[in-house]
Amino acid sequence: MPNSYSQTRAATSLMRRLKRSLINPTALARPRCFTTTEGHRPTLVHKRSLDILHDPWFNKGTAFSMTERDRMDLRGLLPPNVMSSEQQIERFMVDLKRLEVQARDGPSDPNALAKWRILNRLHDRNETMYYKVLIANIEEYAPIVYTPTVGLVCQNYSGLFRRPRGMYFSAEDRGEMMSMVYNWPADQVDMIVVTDGSRILGLGDLGVQGIGIAIGKLDLYAAAAGINPQRVLPVMIDVGTNNEKLIKDPLYLGLQQHRLEGDEYVAVIDEFMEAVFTRWPNVIVQFEDFQSKWAFKLLQRYRNTHRMFNDDVQGTAGVAIAGLLGAVRAQGRPMIDFPKQKIVVAGAGSAGIGVVNAARKTMARMLGNNESAFDSAKSQFWVVDANGLITDERENIDPDALPFARRINEVGRQGLREGASLVEVVRQVQPDVLLGLSGVGGLFSKEVLEALKGSTSTKPAIFAMSNPTKNAECTPDQAFKIVGDNIIFASGSPFRDVGLGNGRIGHCNQGNNMYLFPGIGLGTLLSGSGIISDGMLQAAAERLAAYMTEEEVLKGMIFPPISKIRDITKEVAAAVVQEAVEEDLAEGYRDIDARELQKICQNEAEVLEYVQNNMWSPEYPTLVYKND
C-alpha cells in the first residue's frame, strides 16, 4: 500500500531525525520531507465537460463522483452508476480475460496483439488506470506492452496506428526542429526514449514503425521507475528506411526514401539533440535500437556533454555483467573468480560489443585495475559474428570489434582459424559461458549445444539474449534437454521455466536490459548529474547483481522475477544516485541541492527513501475547475 508505506517510512525518518537531534541539535533543521507526493490537494483544470472525458490524463470515466460530475459539467454524459477505481479495473479485466479462453502459450500467445490493443485503448483514454493495471499485473502485461509483443506491434504499426503518441522528427523537418519541439504540450519532460527505427529488436529496419519501441520502454519508465508519464516523450527520428518492403508499401506511415547517411544523418541527430536540450535542459535521452554503426558513434559524440545513454550498448552490458557474476556464484565460486571465465559471444553488434567491453573492464578491475590487467582480460573472450570467429587476420574489421580480434597464431594453437564457425569455437574453447546477441533465432543449434557439453565449467551458462522470442538463439527447453540439467539459462524475451522431472525446475531467467534502464534513468534524474558516467552504470549493474540471494543463485535464479521490478529499480536508482554523489557529479534535484543529497547518501535507508518518495504512483487526484 503506497500510502501507508510512505507514512511508515516518513514516521521512521522523523524518529531518526528526532534521535539525531538529541545528539546534534541542528539535525532537526533539515526536516524537509523529500517527498513530492501530490497528496490529496485538488488539481486545477482548465477544461470541463467532454474535454475532460477526452483527456486521458484527467479522465476518470465512470469513477467521477456525482459532486464532481456536477462541478465539471459531466452529468448526463456518463452512465449514472458511479464506479470505484477497483470496479473499473474489474470490468476491464473481465473484458481482457475473455480473450484468453483460447490456448494460452506464454510468449507466443496468439492473443497478444489483441491484448495490446485493449491496453493501448485504455492508455489513450485513462492513463492513471492504465498504469494501475500495468503495475498490478506487471508480470503478465510487461510481455504485452514491452518485449516480445512490442516487436509485433512495431511490425504491424501502420495497421495499428490510431491516436498518435510521442513526436516525429523527420529528414523533412531539417531547420524546423527548434521551433517544432514547442508543439509538445508538456513544459517539463524528464525522459525521452528516441529511436531511428534502424534495428528494432532482432527484426531489422522497421523505419517509422519503430516508435512502438520508444513507447514500450517509456511504459516501463512509468511502471517500474515511477517516472511521471506526463513528463515522458517517445521520439522517432525518421531519416528514411532501407527496408525495401516499407519503401514500396502504400500504407507505410514514414518517409519513403533510403536512409540519410554520413554527415547528413549526423546533422539531423545533432539538430534534434539541440532542440530537446534547449527546451528541456534537464531531460535525459535514452538512445534505443539504433543500428550498431551509429549506436557507438552517437554515444561517443554526446555522452560527455549530454545527459544521455545508449540502452542497447550500456544497459545491456550492465544486465549481462550482473548475469555473468550470478553465473559465477551459481557455480559455488566467489565473484572474484569472474576473470577466469572463458566466454564465447555470438554477435558483434552494439549489444555484443557493449557486453564484452564492460565485462573486460569488470575483469580488469578485479585483477588490479591496471593496464596489464586490462590487457590480459581480453584473452577471456572469443567473439563470433556473421563471418565466424573474429581474428586479426580479418579484412575491413569493424573498429568497435578490433580490440577483441584474437591473434591468429594464438587461435591456431587452439585449433581455430579466422572465420571459424560457432560450433568449432565452442568445441575447442570449451567455454564457461555461451552468450548470444546475434539476433539469429536458433543459432545455438543442437550441434552447438552438444559442443557445449564439453565445457570445463561445473555449471555452464547459456545466455540466449536476442529478441523477440523467435530470435532467441535457443529456447530453455532445448538448452536443458541437450546440455543437461546442470546449467544456468537466461533469455532476452520471457520463456517458461522447464520441468526437469521429480519436481525439479530448470529456471529460465529473463536477461533483459529492462532490469537496468529504468533505474539508470531515475537515478540520473534524482542525482541531477549532467552526464551518465561509467561508474554510475557499473554501480547500477553491481546493485542488480547483489539483489539475488546466495540461495536463489544456487538454484539457478540469477535475475529477479519481473514482479519485483519496481523494487529493483528503486535499488538501482539509489545506487546510481550514490555513485553520482561519490564522483561529485550530482547537482541535486528540485529543492534538494548537492550538499543535501550528499548527506542523504551517507545513509542507505535515506537514499532509498529519497528515491521511493520521488517515484510517481498512479492515483486519481481530486479535480477542481478553474476558469481563467
Ligand SMILES: NC(=O)c1ccc[n+]([C@@H]2O[C@H](COP(=O)([O-])OP(=O)(O)OC[C@H]3O[C@@H](n4cnc5c(N)ncnc54)[C@H](O)[C@@H]3O)[C@@H](O)[C@H]2O)c1
Ligand atoms: N536481452 C537484451 O536486453 C538485449 C539488449 C540489446 C539487444 N538485444 C538483442 O540483441 C540482438 C542484437 O542486437 P545488436 O544491436 O547488437 O544488433 P546488430 O545488428 O548490431 O548486431 C548483430 C550481430 O550479430 C552478428 N551475427 C549475425 N548473424 C550471425 C551468426 N550467424 N553467427 C554469429 N553472429 C551473427 C552480426 O554480424 C552482428 O555482429 C537483437 O536481437 C536485440 O534484440 C537484447
Ligand SMILES: O=C(O)C[C@H](O)C(=O)O
Ligand atoms: O527491447 C528489449 O527487449 C531489449 C533490447 O533493448 C533489445 O533491443 O532487444
Ligand SMILES: [Mg+2]
Ligand atoms: Mg533495444
